[in-house]
Amino acid sequence: MDINVFKFGGASISNANGVINVASILSKFSHQKIATVVSATGKTTNQLEDVVNAYYHKLADPLACLNIVKSNHLGIMKDLEIDDPNAIADVMDSFVEIDWVIEDEAHDPYDYIYDQIVSVGEIVSSKIVYHYLKSIKVNVGWLDIRDVLFTDEIHREAKVDWAISTEKVRSKVNELFSEYDLIITQGFIGSTTDNHTTTLGREGSDYTAAIISYCVDAKGMHIWKDVAGVLTGDPRKFDNVLKIERLSYKEAIEMTYYGAKVIHPKTIKPIQNKNIPLYVRPFDDPSSFGTTISTEGEMSYPPIIVVEPDQCLVNISVNDFSFVAEHHMSNIFKTLADLRLKVNMMRNTAISFTICVQNDQAKLKILKESLSCDFTIMITENLELITVRHYIDATIEELKKGKLVLFEEKLNDMVQMVVKDIPLIKRK
Numbered sequence: 001m002d003i004n005v006f007k008f009g010g011a012s013i014s015n016a017n018g019v020i021n022v023a024s025i026l027s028k029f030s031h032q033k034i035a036t037v038v039s040a041t042g043k044t045t046n047q048l049e050d051v052v053n054a055y056y057h058k059l060a061d062p063l064a065c066l067n068i069v070k071s072n073h074l075g076i077m078k079d080l081e082i083d084d085p086n087a088i089a090d091v092m093d094s095f096v097e098i099d100w101v102i103e104d105e106a107h108d109p110y111d112y113i114y115d116q117i118v119s120v121g122e123i124v125s126s127k128i129v130y131h132y133l134k135s136i137k138v139n140v141g142w143l144d145i146r147d148v149l150f151t152d153e154i155h156r157e158a159k160v161d162w163a164i165s166t167e168k169v170r171s172k173v174n175e176l177f178s179e180y181d182l183i184i185t186q187g188f189i190g191s192t193t194d195n196h197t198t199t200l201g202r203e204g205s206d207y208t209a210a211i212i213s214y215c216v217d218a219k220g221m222h223i224w225k226d227v228a229g230v231l232t233g234d235p236r237k238f239d240n241v242l243k244i245e246r247l248s249y250k251e252a253i254e255m256t257y258y259g260a261k262v263i264h265p266k267t268i269k270p271i272q273n274k275n276i277p278l279y280v281r282p283f284d285d286p287s288s289f290g291t292t293i294s295t296e297g298e299m300s301y302p303p304i305i306v307v308e309p310d311q312c313l314v315n316i317s318v319n320d321f322s323f324v325a326e327h328h329m330s331n332i333f334k335t336l337a338d339l340r341l342k343v344n345m346m347r348n349t350a351i352s353f354t355i356c357v358q359n360d361q362a363k364l365k366i367l368k369e370s371l372s373c374d375f376t377i378m379i380t381e382n383l384e385l386i387t388v389r390h391y392i393d394a395t396i397e398e399l400k401k402g403k404l405v406l407f408e409e410k411l412n413d414m415v416q417m418v419v420k421d422i423p424l425i426k427r428k
Contacts, residue, residue: 002219007037007209011226012283014042016079019132025286033177035212037187038129039205040121048118055102056110062102073124080132087131094123111155119197122186130184141180146191148172151198158198169215206264214270224283229290230262233305247293258387259308303395308385312359315378317352324353335370339363344385345416356418386417
């Protein structure tokens with residue numbers, strides 16, 4: 001059986017018109033078996049994070065925050081003219097999972113609570129898409145991905161149990177396709193074997209689509225975006241960006257690792273292992289295949305620019321003025337690993353070690369407290385990390401204009417710079 005896997009992000013289903021457009025795209029592939037992964041609608045994940053923080057940190061009334069989310073989804077259903085009481089009840093009943101959590105005092109760890117609450121965004125959005133498709137007579141089935149995608153118990157960044165998930169996903173998807181032409185399911189979430197919901201990391205719906213693609217040996221994976229394909233830079237930041245027609249798996253992995261947001265970093269490897277092509281396609285032009293990511297080959301690329309905002313440099317120096325030795329590095333990296341703080345750049349000298357990381361205030365506070373006995377920690381904030389692959393000197397010079405370069409590393413085909421804006425000095 002030839003199966004294609006589609007993924008639609010939150011921006012594509014943020015309102016009723018978006019859901020209708022998704023349905024229109026799916027209708028063009030009615031002769032195929034399509035497993036469709038959807039994200040939470042619009043800003044729902046952010047709003048559910050507000051619920052988590054209101055509940056856990058007692059910052060506000062979590063029920064009031066949750067009611068905003070409920071109202072938004074009811075509004076989308078009304079605009080879609082979904083008036084079947086059973087459909088409305090099905091969607092609203094999903095929020096009971098949150099009601100159960102917030103009706104008691106917070107005793108569980110923050111990350112566990114986060115997963116139980118925020119995951120509901122994907123459940124609700126997928127049910128709305130499913131019920132709308134049913135209302136227009138599409139032969140569609142709904143799958144709770146938590147029944148088949150199993151992970152470890154590391155909440156907010158769960159690792160997939162590939163052995164059990166492959167068996168369960170393949171079996172369930174094939175069973176559903178014996179009855180339906182289309183399956184709707186969720187991205188970003190999974191479950192432990194004890195039936196506790198987990199999440200795969202922020203923006204992880206692409207990864208879910210790749211997992212499903214791997215498990216069912218998909219013919220192709222298609223990510224539908226609000227851009228023409230993979231571009232040479234963020235069109236909101238740069239003029240004259242170009243669409244890249246073809247990318248190798250290796251180049252796509254490199255781009256996403258260094259921060260390109262068009263695809264989740266974990267997406268490529270599962271489909272590369274089975275040589276499944278990935279198409280990054282524009283949802284406003286369904287006939288376009290956008291950018292094709294496939295097998296390695298002799299390809300040449302223009303300069304590709306990736307900008308990671310909200311970075312900081314952490315300078316770690318030994319208190320006793322001794323050299324930075326292996327046991328120092330071991331201590332530092334164990335602390336970083338425990339905090340799951342990704343290092344984007346690093347450099348060491350005889351007496352100090354400097355890293356560039358995302359400016360996560362909570363994690364940086366713990367890092368500083370954990371290392372302060374043996375090290376002096378200095379943190380420089382409000383920085384950007386600019387990565388240019390396949391650079392030319394003119395591109396680098398243009399990017400440096402108005403910037404103070406604090407940290408730079410140049411390889412054969414890539415330059416990375418940590419930069420800070422140079423403030424304008426006004427003359428009297």
